[in-house]
Amino acid sequence: MTQDEMKKAAGWAALQYVKQGTIVGVGTGSTVNHFIDALATMKDDIEGAVSSSEASTKKLIELGIEVFDLNSVDLIDVYVDGADEINDRMDMIKGGGAALTREKIVAAVAKKFICIVDNTKQVPILGDFPLPVEVIPMARSYVARELVKLGGDPVYRQGVVTDNGNVILDVYNMQILDPKVMETKINAIVGVVTNGLFANRGADVLLVGTPDGVNTITL
Ligand SMILES: O=C[C@H](O)[C@H](O)[C@H](O)COP(=O)(O)O
Structure with a gap:
């Protein structure tokens, strides 16, 4: 199984956390792009999305998902995003794609952070990734x-x-x-x-794509 196939499996697995009628927080990156593809299959069942980057906004709109300004939204139920590294305390390094600030803002508003990664992102100690x-x-x-x-x-x-x-x-x-x-x-x-440290507000649920399927981890 390729790394991208593992990212895709994690991205699609995140769909089970999206509730009907809600506004979904959407991160940035190659793993999230798979999640956006998945989210498009539910576009008539959700209210829309709040995006963490121009790149994700463009893809969301292209797939027919309405994108709201964060200032017009009081509550985000789930925020789905990837990571560059994640440890077993659910602390992350993010920002390999330079979207860290908006990601941290949207994550702060969300009730639940769902992190989607392939198994190369799990590390014992953060910091190998710059x-x-x-x-x-x-x-x-x-x-x-x-x-x-x-x-x-x-x-x-x-x-x-x-x-x-x-x-x-x-x-x-x-x-x-x-x-x-x-x-x-x-x-x-x-x-x-x-x-790019997301530790004071880390992930709540981790979905890890592996050659044997998607592992779900919660603290
Ligand atoms: O700025 C980018 C984001 O923090 C991404 O979530 C992170 O870099 C992981 O990206 P990818 O899913 O492409 O590995």
């Missing part, structure tokens, strides 16, 4: 120096501008032993919009 940090452009060098003080090696993601008009620093060589503390520390650096 941690994305979204930064206000004029603060880039200052934030990079502060990230070095925290033990990381930040690298400017050349040529990438986020949907919010900011830049990304990818922080290498971090062994993140306490994801909640590190998330809070990095977010406290002036000029940081947010970082």
Whole structure:
């Protein structure tokens, strides 16, 4: 089974968490794209979606799913998104596709976070995947120096501008032993919009695509 087939299995498995008549929070990335394909089969049964990126918005609209502005929505029942890494406490690194800030905002509004991954994303300790940090452009060098003080090696993601008009620093060589503390520390650096650690609000349900089917994990 290919990695993409495992992503697809996890994406389609998330459909069972979508309730009729609700507004669904939709993440970003190659795994979520499979979920959006699945969601399109229920498009007449849901009210619509709130999206975490321009890319997901485009795909949702193309498939006939109405996309609402988050400011016009009080409640999101489930938020479905992928991850770059996830540990057994359901803490994640996200933002490989630069969508981390909007993802974190939509996730904050949702009652339940359903994380969909293939089995290569499960790790014992977060940090092999470079941690994305979204930064206000004029603060880039200052934030990079502060990230070095925290033990990381930040690298400017050349040529990438986020949907919010900011830049990304990818922080290498971090062994993140306490994801909640590190998330809070990095977010406290002036000029940081947010970082890709999703630990203070982690996943509630993890669906892992494997060669033997989809495993469901809850804490
Ligand atoms: O910014 C991107 C998101 O955080 C994605 O959820 C993450 O990068 C995983 O993407 P994929 O499903 O393509 O591996």
